[in-house]
Amino acid sequence: MSKEIRDQVHFVIIFLLVSFNLRMAFSAADPLLVQIMETRHIGIGSSGLFGLLPIMSLGVAAPLGARLVEWVRPGMLIIYALLFATAGVFWRSSGGIPGLFGGTIVIGLGLGIAGAVILGIARQAVPQHLPELISAYTACVSLGTAVGAGAANPISLLLGGWQQGLMFWAIPLLIATAAWSVLMLKRRESHTRQPAMHAPMLPLLRQHQARMVVLYYLFRVASSWLLIVWLSALLRRRGMPAIEAGLVLSLATACQIPSALLAGIISHWLGGMKRLMTLASLAAIIACWGLLVLPLHWWLGFALLLGLGLGCIFSIGMTLIATTEPDEAGTIALSGLAQGIGFIGGGLLAWLAGLSLQFPAPDMWIAGLYTCFTFTGLFFGLSAANASPRTNA
Helix, strand or coil: CHHHHHHHHHHHHHHHHHCCCCCHHHCCCCCHHHHHHHHHCCCCHHHHHHHHHHHHHHHHHHHHHHHHCCCHHHHHHHHHHHHHHHHHEEEHHHHHHHHHHHHHHHHHHHHHHHHHHHHHHHHHHHHHHHHHHHHHHHHHHHHHHHHHHHHHHHHHHHHCCHHHHHHHHHHHHHHHHHHHHHHHHHCCCCCCCCCCCCCCHHHHHCCCCHHHHHHHHHHHHHHHHHHHHHHHHHHHHHCCCCCHHHHHHHHHHHHHHHHHHCCCHHHHCCHHHHHHHHHHHHHHHHHHHHHCCCCCHHHHHHHHHHHHHHHHHHHHHHHHHHHHCCCHHHHHHHHHHHHHHHHHHHHHHHHHHHHHCCCCCCHHHHHHHHHHHHHHHHHHHHHHHHHHHHHHC
């Protein structure tokens, strides 16, 4: 094995380790929310704000990362961002109410900056296998989300409380930071990195394809966040037991991992990304209506179908971001713009759509709005794929 191949393999392993951590510290807090509310005497309104903070923080952080690379090397910025997120984990666990909210914001800023910048680094480091790497990236992010949510309660019980349980998630972040630091040290010695770069975002708004990618990402976030927030509650209103209602979303999240990982292969097998995008969107819509309207005893099949569809949609969104621009700086700029507008705008759209729960037949409203968001995103995604042969292969 040549030195170049060894270096690429080394990069891919550490890249995926960092990707695995990009959502895990967030998702670990969700299953503990009831305990946190009781201990900190937090009301329903404040808990809703606590649930909205992660996506808003990620939205603010993504464009911030694209600006910071003008002063800090992208590779070093990942280290600083991960350390910043780790500090947020400690603050969230031990700082009372201010720490709970402030630490969550700090975690979001750190992980959001890292997530926006790392795609550009991947585009430069492994350009010849970028679609496969982005599929693996998406699968690792989904896996980290599932591990954080699934292990949160057992770890908290093992360590003696939710504060110790939340603090535990600083450990994988520190491991990822250490591994990435070693990688950057080796790259600095080989003089393969630029000191800093210029990654302007505003000029991208004048480019048709970049606008389509941003709008696709916005509606992808809006549709998926709408179900993440309200699906379990709606299923319980329909009469599903609490355990099964929670299991639906867990299974859907788990099924995103194989579909995201295999999205590139499936796209090639189907004859193009546009066909996969269309089929995945239709699968997610059918699953949504099946869960919210059809008999509940079919929930298992629809949960699996939802996860398979969402995994492909997530992978396609990240692939469009990573392959649209021709270089590292452009990819970082588009990543910051798409994730910034996508997380903030999509989160707000999902929040506004949630107001329909006050109307009669809320299941139909949420399913209808999910369909509108998904079809709108599909329109923009197909427009983005049509604009570039690189994303249509």
